[in-house]
Amino acid sequence: MSVHPSARYTVWSVLIGGSLYSTSVCACLQTQAQRFMCVKTTRAAQKVAWVNYMLIVAMLFLCAGVGFVLFAKYSHCDPLLAKLISKPDQLYPLFVIQTFSRLPGLTGLFIASILSASLSTISSGINSMATAILEDIYKRILKQSTVTDERQAIMSKVLSLAIGILVTILAFAMSYLGNNIIVIVFQIAGSFVTPILGVYILGFFAPRVNSRSILIALSFCLLFQSWVMIGATLTAKQHFERDGRLAVFADECLHSFNSSTRIATNQEYFHQA
Secondary structure, rough: OOOOOOOOOOOOHHHHOOOOOOOHHHHHHHHHHHHOOOOOHHHHHHHHHHHHHHHHHHHHHHEEEHHHHHHHHOOOOOOOOOOOOOOOOHHHHHHHHHHHOOOOOHHHHHHHHHHEEEEEEEEOOOOOOHHHHHHHHHHHHHHHHHHHHHHHHHHHHHHHHHHHHHHHHHHHHHHOOOOHHHHHHHHHHHHOOOOHHHHHHHHHHHHOHHHHHHHHHHHHHHHHHHHHHHHHHOOOOHHHHOOOOOOOOOOOOHHHHHHHHHHHHHHHHHHHH
């Protein structure tokens, strides 16, 4: 229940920040808006939204369950403290290798599930970004009457390819960052999606505000959020005991060499299979 601003994981940060972030993602982003606009009626869009919300809640409960299992298994043998892994992102794959190594195929199924989920999310995001750039920037630079359907299709493919290459480069760059990948994602997404939620709320309750004023306010808000995000990433030093995480130990770990050898043997087994 800490309210210290340097603590990242607290009840209040999850309730307040998580609620604003989830509302922004589920209601205001282009990836969701294009899904709502694909149906014929408002009633159908509401059904799509409710189904989406229920599935997201179920997914969050599953993720929380995975976290409970990982903490129960590694609370007295933290692989990060034992130098078995170098990043927190490697904890879940390590758990899968150690737990399901005796069942051939499950490790591959786990990797395939991650890749399929990532590809579906990335594809919809790339398509949304390409559509937004095409409709809001490209068509406004040129006259709409001069943009044929064939030209729009070509530009959409070119934009999708360019964005895909950029995303791939950023994915490689992320591997060199020392921070947890989920922290980086929430920092970047939270800095940009919540101002969009503010624009939506302003449109609901203050419809007289013109688009120019909203654009200026949104620009200043994005600059401020970017300044806070970059400053927190470059200068803030999170102390482990003040970060809101549960305490973990390495007192029950086996020797790191023996553990590493066992993991390598499992990987060789799956490679040979």
